[in-house]
Amino acid sequence: MSLSIKQAKFVESYLINNNSKESALNAGYSAKSAPAIGCQLLKNERVLKEIDLQINQGDFIAITGPSGSGKSTIMHLIGALGLAKK
Numbered sequence: 001m002s003l004s005i006k007q008a009k010f011v012e013s014y015l016i017n018n019n020s021k022e023s024a025l026n027a028g029y030s031a032k033s034a035p036a037i038g039c040q041l042l043k044n045e046r047v048l049k050e051i052d053l054q055i056n057q058g059d060f061i062a063i064t065g066p067s068g069s070g071k072s073t074i075m076h077l078i079g080a081l082g083l084a085k086k
Contacts, residue, residue, distance in 0.1 A: 003046055010041050011050040018063075020070030035068035042073045 003011065009027035010020075017023060020038025029037045041047045055061055063071050 003050065007041060007044070007047055008050075010038070011047060014042075014051060018069075019065050020073070021066070021068050038068070039070055039073050042070050042077070048077070 006027045006029065010023045013023035013026040014020065020042050021035045022038075024034035024038040024041065025031065063075060065071050
C-alpha cells in the first residue's frame with residue numbers, strides 16, 4: 001500500500017528539515033494536530049521505509065530540534081527501543 005498524499009508530503013519535508021511538527025504542517029495538517037501527527041507518522045512503518053539515513057563509521061551527528069519535533073521518537077526507533085506501527 002502506498003503513502004497518502006499528506007504522508008508523502010510529510011516524508012518529502014522531513015527529509016529536508018528533520019522536524020516532524022514542521023513537516024506535518026507542510027503536509028497540510030493543522031497547527032493543533034501537527035505535533036502529535038508528526039510523531040505518529042515517524043512511528044508508521046510505511047512512512048519510515050521512505051526515510052533513508054546513512055551514517056558512516058567515524059561520523060558524528062547531532063539530532064536537534066524544538067520540543068515536539070520528534071527527536072525522542074526517532075532515537076527510540078534508531079535504538080530499537082520502540083517498534084514502528086503498521
